[in-house]
Amino acid sequence: MTNDISPISSPTIDNKEQDDTWSSQKYVKNASFVPVLGAPVVKLLDPQAHERILDLGAGDGVLTIELEKKCKSVVAIDSSSDMIRAAAIIGCQDARVVDGHDLVDNALANGDFDAVFSNAALHWMKKDPVRVIQGVNKSLKTGGRFVAEMGGHMNVAEVRGGLHAALKKRGINNPEQYDPWFFPGVNTYKRMLEESGFRVDYIELIPRLTPLSTDVAGWIDTFGFMFMKPFENNEEEKKAIAQEVQNNLTFSQDEGVWHIMYVRLRFKATKIN
């Protein structure tokens, strides 16, 4: 990576726990399917040429760039400085390090955005999902749209269950404490949106069998890293856990291609107050 990070606006790093457990390099190698599969969410957003859009949990900015082509301006925010640096390098015009939980107190939450977009990121904001939605609400104009896709109820359940079992086997009785994901069902998230000043225009759980560009162990390395926290300094144990989960999922290969059953929660909501 070069040092050319000039497009980053003065970063405010609010999340001490999570930033830079993410690696943009691993993300490109093992997860390039994520922004590609975000195309229907961009379609649902239907960005217009005059619009100002906030991309929440923008990652390495691949979808942000797509949005930039279609509207007036986009601000990309993410809690990982590594991701934001990658987003700036590929040309995102305004990329900032902001934790979604702190958006509500950020200068960006000024009621000036026509839409807030988010792909594959909201389920990582587990600490206080309602606070995240409140930040989105405060960022939007009245009548503004919140359009997103996130992991939903029963997302990646086979791998998640495997990780819980592997941790329990190693004496961790409450693996939930290392589980970074909030995968809500339709009823839960609809209620949260409505209680935070939105009208829900559309919300649906979408099962999506997803082929991987890596194996399950590679997927765990990219996305399941928070489960490995108790074994931070034990590379061998981390590898053993990932391998154990994978070995229990040999049925999830088709002609050598590994698959995971994703369930996405896709929605469109409008700010009413």
Ligand SMILES: C[S@@+](CC[C@H](N)C(=O)[O-])C[C@H]1O[C@@H](n2cnc3c(N)ncnc32)[C@H](O)[C@@H]1O
């Ligand atoms: C799977 S990536 C998705 C990135 C991008 N939206 C895409 O479609 O490729 C999830 C992103 O959420 C970000 N993220 C996780 N927790 C966050 C938080 N609390 N606030 C803001 N971003 C967060 C991660 O840093 C990561 O870049």
